[in-house]
Amino acid sequence: MLLSITTTHQPATDLGWLLHKHPAKVQEFKLGSYGKVHIVYPEATEKRCTATMLLDIDPITLARGNSWSRGNEGFTLQAYVNDRPYVASSFLSHAIANVYGSALNGTCKDRPELLTVEMPFEVKISALPSRGGEKLIRTLFEPLGYQIEAERFVLDESFPDWGNSRYFKLTLRNTLVLQDLLSHLFILIPVLDGQKHYFVDNAEIEKLMEKGKRWLPQHPEKEQITRRYLKFRKLGNKAMEYFEDEAKSVELDGDKKEEQVEKSITSKDNKPLNVQRIEAVLEQVRKCGATSVLDLGCGEGRYLNEFMKSTDLEQITGIDVAPRTLMIAKKRLYYDRMTETQQKRIALYQGSLLYRDERLENHDAAILIEVIEHVEPSKHALLERTIFECAKPKTVIVTTPNSDFNVLFPNLPHGKFRHPDHRFEWSRKEFAAWAKPVAEQYGYSVCFHPVGPIHEKHGAPTQMAVFHLIKS
DSSP: OEEEEEEOOSSTTHHHHHHTOOTTOOEEEEETTTEEEEEEEEEEOSSOEEEEEEEEEOHHHHHHHOHHHHTOTTSTTTTTSSSTTTSOSHHHHHHHHHHSHHHHTTOOSSOGGGGGOOEEEEEEEEEEEOTTHHHHHHHHHGGGTOEEEEEEEESOTTOGGGOEEEEEEEEEEEEEOHHHHHHHHHHHHHHHHOOOSSOOOHHHHHHHHHHHTTTGGGOTTHHHHHHHHHOSHHHHHHHHHHHHHHHHHHHHHHHHHHHHHHTTOBOTTOOBHHHHHHHHHHHHHHHTTOSEEEEETOTTTTTHHHHHHOTTOSEEEEEESOHHHHHHHHHHTTGGGSOHHHHHHEEEEEOOSSSOOGGGOSOSEEEEESOGGGSOGGGHHHHHIIIIIIIOOSEEEEEEEOGGGGGGOTTSOTTOOSSTTOSOOOOHHHHHHHHHHHHHHHTEEEEEEEESOOBTTTBOSEEEEEEEEOOO
């Protein structure tokens, strides 16, 4: 089984520092009692570097002494005749954790500055079983920003009528930090395979939480990933409860902190900044004449209530990645007490902003109120395509904190963000540098508006961009 990781980051040999494996050496590591791992660099130049992992599993030792073989009594010869030595599986995840453990855990003693550097990577897996076909591969990897090439193997080239196998030659491309890349592979390869070579117990929940903490809670398929990774329904339910409780705690703590930071920013008639934001957005929705609005990242429905009060809006749709959050939104809206006519006017869907969804289409206006700063910059291209190319509403309204204004908050430490979940906070110049090319690329015009009291030097606390589709 071969796994290769290639980068064209300059200098590309930085990959060796991150992996803690010298490009000039061929190295061998023992993998339990059932095999070896070989690490070799087929190429290592300043412009391009490839680290290849060869997994060499001994099928006889595996059959005679491993619990995996004892769990397959249904087929007498399966312990000896199987795909385990030749495909990506939990054995590969085990190898990644053991041989690339420092990189997987986000440590690099000699060059710690490399840990946060996003690099272009190309990953090739020689044979990957997917018990869900190419669709499952794309469902798991595309929301994480990967470009995917999946070549399916036939069962037997001599007998084409037998059809295709469940095995794929896979190529993945993405720009991200190495720790995230390895954690994606570590978790998703066993999820695709559907089997593990060891007993799954409560310790696996902790492993999943630890290795997936940077991305799994935001993944639109986190429930499917969790349940397939843990295999047993009871463990999957336990993990999902943990995820939801943790996400709720972080969100509440973050919202409280943000409100505490912004509480001093009120209008002349004493309106809090979050009220000023929604009023500014509603004004733009009214000006563009929208009758249908799409709230992207609607959360617990804080703004959906305000949209419901607008008699001009005939259809209101809220999208969020977290199912429990949508349940809270329904309670906040008193959805169960609505008349049938009112319920038809509003729709709440679980979904991601990072891949195409037909439910996002056919809306006059789409809004992202304080959402984009929660999305990793490396994922912005996916978000932009989802909204501006696929959904393509006539108007898109984006609000985000103005980092220029942060120096005026007395209770915000220098260099800190207003919310702990913010991945960044843009200055006015940075916001314009993002919005203008996006508008040009997708055929929109864009204008900018301050929200909240305006400081002569630092501007307003919130900045808003309004994109209008240019008629062709």
